[in-house]
Amino acid sequence: MHDKVSRIVKQIPPSGIRRFFDIASQNSSVISLGVGEPDFSTPPSINKAGIEALELGMTHYTSNRGLPELVEEIASYLFRRFALEYRHDEILVTNGSSEGIDLALRMLIDPGDEVLVVEPSYVPYGPIVRLCGGVPVPVPTSLEHEFKLTVEDLERVITPHTKALIFCYPNNPTGAIMDREDWEPIARFIEERDLIVISDEIYAELTYEKEHVSIASFASIKDRVILVSGLSKAFAMTGWRVGYVAASELLLSEMLKIHQYTALCAPTISQIAAVEALRNGGGPCQEMVRRYDERRRLAVSAFAEMGLSCTVPAGAFYVFPRVTDLGMDGQAFAEALLAEEEVAVVPGCAFGETGKGHIRCSYATSVKELREAFRRMARFVERKRQALHPLQPMR
Ligand SMILES: Cc1ncc(COP(=O)(O)O)c(C=O)c1O
Known part of the structure; x- marks a missing residue:
């Protein structure tokens, strides 16, 4: 077999x-x-919201994009916490950020396309690129540079086949973060080289010395950034399976198509709990x-x-x-x-x-x-x- x-x-x-x-x-x-x-x-108030939803019989599908209240709440959360402005048609609720990563890569990759994977990297990026018929190209970072990404790291590996770049900061496994000054040259490089970025920001709330800076906050490249995140880590909700993608309507509508066929929607009860988490879980x-x-x-x-x-x-x-x-x-x-x-x-x-x-x-x-x-x-x-x-x- x-x-x-x-x-x-x-x-x-x-x-x-x-x-x-x-x-x-x-x-x-x-x-x-x-x-x-x-x-x-x-946290108990989030559990309570989920239990109440269950008791009220909210056990049906939601719209493919997600519960409108949650989409609304994600937009205001991203603005409140990271000064990122997204319209409702630029947001999609997913089954954890894992589904968001999968959707973004599936939406982008044609066979043979190269995707730069910043290493050390979260384990699934490379395998998902391969599943899509793409070629993951490692971008090594080093202890000497505190595992921050530099333009020199990217210059060494980019080719005419490179379509996109994927990374997570704050980083799993190194704990590294990128400051605004670290991002500036990277943002210029992304624009000059006509790349798309998948920015996995699942640990955005877990920073200890400085606030998280999203690469999507650079206006010049915002429409090239697919921001993937979720509630698993910030609100201790790994088993609830709620995440989201924020991106330009053009890219997001293509991801929504895949999501419609493969997932329909994120779990309804979890979406209701997620509204409570984003509203009152600070x-x-x-x-x-x-x-x-x-x-x-x-x-x-x-x-x-x-x-x-x-x-x-x-x-x-x-x-x-x-x-x-x-x-x-x-x-x-x-x-x-x-x-x-x-x-x-x-x-x-x-x-x-x-x-x-x-x-x-x-x-x-x-x-x-x-x-x-x-x-x-x-x-x-x-x-x-x-x-x-x-x-x-x-x-
Ligand atoms: C960098 C990174 N991205 C995504 C995920 C998956 O998160 P989720 O539970 O939202 O699918 C993890 C989980 O460990 C992670 O470390």
């Missing part, structure tokens, strides 16, 4: 993250820093950000004490230390750490070749678990360092 499976699908590897989740979930003494989702529950969201920030500081100081090179993440809820000083890559580190100390982290190679020497640790877990995980990890690192340089004094 396997010969019936499409060649493209067969060639796509399973996600490198899942394997570690599966091992971690089978053993209760394993502490997992692998999961990329909030450990908080959805307080709970800020409180979660405050608590992530505490954990972020804990993680950064733990890695500094371990002596592993690590940028200070300014967004999302991940740290991405380099482990090559211990004479191993991220894969070897993650496997040995799991076997010897029962701590699960994700090898950086899951996020592309650029991440090979790193591991990703999520700090979306309790302070108690984090402390214990870092205690075990420090013991592990010390052992590996001793094995590598037996004559060095213990740290």
Whole structure:
């Protein structure tokens, strides 16, 4: 039967993250820093809105674009939080931002088109580009530049076949963010080279030192930007499956066509809960950000004490230390750490070749678990360092 499976699908590897989740979930003494989702529950008022909707029998399809109240609420949220102006016909409610990424890539790609994927990157971008018959082209960024994207990075890989560019800032897995000054040359480059941008801004609310700046805020290229986002991370709503796309009507109407045929609409109950989240969820969201920030500081100081090179993440809820000083890559580190100390982290190679020497640790877990995980990890690192340089004094 396997010969019936499409060649493209067969060639796509399973996600490198899942394997570690599966091992971690089978053993209760394993502490997992692998999961990329909030450990908080959805705030009560949002749950209540969903329950009420269910009790009122709001269990039918909504319009393909989404509930008009939600579309309205997304428009005013984007304006209020990020000074982005979108009309209602420039917004589409999706099944998580995942569907938005899929729609954007499907809408853009013809066979053979190249899409620049900024690395280290969220795992699905490359495989979805391939599923569409396109060619994902990695754009490496580096620890030395704090994993920010530069024009030089793009110059190195762009070709006449390049159609689009996809990235997420705040970044998964590095926690990097881009400031207005960082975006300026990129915006000029996008215009000059006639590119479309898919900007995944799912972590826009989770920044710790500065407010998020969207590349869509550059008027000169706004109609080239497909902004993809959702409620999963900001409002601890991963299982509700609500996201959205904002883009020029021209591009959005083409995505809406695909959505009409493949998804019909996002879950109705979740859309009603999403209205409540965007309208009144600011307080709970800020409180979660405050608590992530505490954990972020804990993680950064733990890695500094371990002596592993690590940028200070300014967004999302991940740290991405380099482990090559211990004479191993991220894969070897993650496997040995799991076997010897029962701590699960994700090898950086899951996020592309650029991440090979790193591991990703999520700090979306309790302070108690984090402390214990870092205690075990420090013991592990010390052992590996001793094995590598037996004559060095213990740290
Ligand atoms: C960068 C990035 N984009 C998108 C998603 C998917 O989010 P959603 O739950 O909105 O589909 C994730 C989830 O981890 C993510 O890290």
